[in-house]
Amino acid sequence: xxAFSIPRAAIPASLLLTVGERRQGQIYLMERVPSxxxxxxxxxxLNRADAFFPFRTADDGAVLLVTKVHTITLSVPRAAxxxxxxxxxxxxxxxxxxxxxxxxxxxxxxxxxxxxxxxxLLDYLNASPDPFFAVTTGDAVHFVNRAHVLYARPED
Numbered sequence: 001x002x003a004f005s006i007p008r009a010a011i012p013a014s015l016l017l018t019v020g021e022r023r024q025g026q027i028y029l030m031e032r033v034p035s036x037x038x039x040x041x042x043x044x045x046l047n048r049a050d051a052f053f054p055f056r057t058a059d060d061g062a063v064l065l066v067t068k069v070h071t072i073t074l075s076v077p078r079a080a081x082x083x084x085x086x087x088x089x090x091x092x093x094x095x096x097x098x099x100x101x102x103x104x105x106x107x108x109x110x111x112x113x114x115x116x117x118x119x120x121l122l123d124y125l126n127a128s129p130d131p132f133f134a135v136t137t138g139d140a141v142h143f144v145n146r147a148h149v150l151y152a153r154p155e156d
Contacts, residue, residue, distance in 0.1 A: 011042065014075040014140075015055055015066065018102060018148070024058040027074065042076050046143050047130040068131065072100055072148040081134075081141040094121050095155025096135060101148040107155065108137040121154045 008028040015023045030040040045053060052065045092112040099105050111134070112124045125133070125146070135142045 010056070011076055011080045013042070013055070013080075014073075016072045016075075016102070016104075017066070018070040018072060023055075026056045026058075027076075028054055028056075042074060042081055042141070043132060043134055043143055046071070046074060046132040068145070069147070071145055072102060073106070073142045073144050074132075075140045075142045078136065078139060078141055094124065096121060097153045097155055098135065098144060099150045099152075100144070101150055106135055106137075106142055106144065108135040108142065109155075110135055121152065125149075125152060 009031050010026045010028055013025060013027045015025065017023075027042060027045065029042065029045055046068060051069070052067055055064045055066045056062070057064060093109045094112050095107075096110050097105060097107045110121065110124050112121075131145055131147065132143045133146065135144055
């Protein structure tokens, strides 16, 4: 019997769940997707309909199958999640401070790719039915589960 597998790219990541401490490790993204060139983005992976994703822990190398429902944030280095310069030129950057359900705060900016009349932070947070959205800081991109945001405050 021949085994088939989809090639994956390992990306360093930091995982915060509803219980426990932040964990360092790696996530795995598909090397090719039909919607664009290059590998799948962490946001695309998190917003797929799959309920779980694999996470290899840095401390012991164990592979955990993590539920997305209890994922508060998944963070990757900015270099691992580059933004398309063409998209950035047409987008607006908005400062945001989030207070998350487990008590932590995250301050960064969101890239708003919305129509001119609907480009407020509120519009960005409500624009998609997808469970995760991105917040960028100086060194990382944080993919935040909407279900675990207590409130957001515009920084502008």
